[in-house]
Amino acid sequence: MGEQAPLPQDFLDLSADCGGDPLRVQGPGGNTSIKLGETLWIKASGTELANALDDDIFVAVDRAIALAEAKGAGDGTCQAAILDPERGLRPSIETTFHALIDWPVVAHTHSVATLVHATSDQGFAEAKRKLDGLPVAFVPYCKPGRPLTEAIAAKMTPSVQVFVLGNHGLIVAGDSAPDVATLMGEVERRLAMPVLADGSPPEGSAPDGFIWLQTSALAHDAQLFSLATQGSYYPDHVVFLGPALPTQPVDGAPACLIQGQDLAIRKEATPAQKAMAQCLSDVLTRLPANWDPNAIGSEAEAELLNWDAEKYRQALAARRA
Ligand SMILES: [Zn+2]
Structure with missing residues (x-):
């Protein structure tokens, strides 16, 4: 060998x-x-x-x-x-x-x-x-x-x-x-699914330390915004970006979704994190409006991140507060 x-x-x-x-x-x-x-x-x-x-x-x-x-x-x-x-x-x-x-x-x-x-x-x-x-x-x-x-x-x-x-x-x-x-x-x-939703380029500047991903549909479509900020839908999203996207910069979160603007990602984000943020946009913008995606849920997220489920729920609540 x-x-x-x-x-x-x-x-x-x-x-x-x-x-x-x-x-x-x-x-x-x-x-x-x-x-x-x-x-x-x-x-x-x-x-x-x-x-x-x-x-x-x-x-x-x-x-x-x-x-x-x-x-x-x-x-x-x-x-x-x-x-x-x-x-x-x-x-x-x-x-x-x-x-x-x-x-x-x-x-x-x-x-x-x-x-x-x-x-x-x-x-x-x-x-x-x-x-x-x-x-x-x-x-x-x-x-x-x-x-x-x-x-x-x-x-x-x-x-x-x-x-x-x-x-x-x-x-x-x-x-x-x-x-x-x-x-x-x-x-x-x-x-294969066509892209069903698109947005317009962000008008404001990205938060300090962030750049816009230039994929703004999730920030403009109310349904997609709520899906992206309320749940996670597949394992690698959680592994690379954490759970649901926060709606403003949060310590430890590599990306956030600013309503009416764009998906913002930290300047120092890895290529894998950027690819995963693009993936979320690629998936959600192809979702027919009458399909209701099931988030994997906090227990599955805790498992993926090797957290104790109860401690994870507390950390999630603190992050949303
Ligand atoms: Zn896999």
């Missing part, structure tokens, strides 16, 4: 294509994997699919150990399955479902079109209609990691190749990277 296995070029291309499209992957979100013999190659935690062609972003894990962790052994992080610990890469938190899904190539994205549908009952019903005829399963929201893998296991059959993950995203699996790319393209085409 000690060097990167020569991964198939079409697999690297699939990974980079997903990572290069902000409507499918934002920042370090999403992950791809390929099973070669007894080894599962999976995107490493914290790396970006967009860099798949240039950097070593994949880590090798023992497929059998990862599968055992998917089914309840170990701690579910698959760190015990790493084949080459000296490289210092940790497998994605989502490795267990890649091991569980028994197809050679698995690609997981935080597809905006999927998120628009998979946050509301109306959207789910519409997605079921649009994806009719495809080998698809619908999975309710669960915390990423082994809880999500267990929810996927409950819906999985040998023929299912597409998983729509409630308040989270999309998984597409297949025999080869080109097969996955084709099937994912079909799902994206069927679920």
Whole structure:
């Protein structure tokens, strides 16, 4: 061991294509994997699919150990399955479902079109209609990691190749990277949503230390403003931006939404935080007015941020006061 296995070029291309499209992957979100013999190659935690062609972003894990962790052994992080610990890469938190899904190539994205549908009952019903005829399963929201893998296991059959993950995203699996790319393209085409809301450029200047994101629809549309400031809708938003956007600058919050102006983001925000703020705008501006998205709720937020649920509720209340 000690060097990167020569991964198939079409697999690297699939990974980079997903990572290069902000409507499918934002920042370090999403992950791809390929099973070669007894080894599962999976995107490493914290790396970006967009860099798949240039950097070593994949880590090798023992497929059998990862599968055992998917089914309840170990701690579910698959760190015990790493084949080459000296490289210092940790497998994605989502490795267990890649091991569980028994197809050679698995690609997981935080597809905006999927998120628009998979946050509301109306959207789910519409997605079921649009994806009719495809080998698809619908999975309710669960915390990423082994809880999500267990929810996927409950819906999985040998023929299912597409998983729509409630308040989270999309998984597409297949025999080869080109097969996955084709099937994912079909799902994206069927679920694609036009931008329905737009705003006008902000007239005021951004708060001290902030810049406008230049995506102002959320600040101008009363319904979208209330959605963005009252809840969070998928895990990476919470991980990178915290819970619902505050309506003015708040210590520790990298972004805020100023009514009638724009989404403001701190000047020193990371590219991942900016990508996640853009993602919120991309999702909410495609939401039909008569769909009612379900926020993941404070308990799920506390889980994602590794907070005690009661302490988290108190901190949230203080932030809103
Ligand atoms: Zn994910």
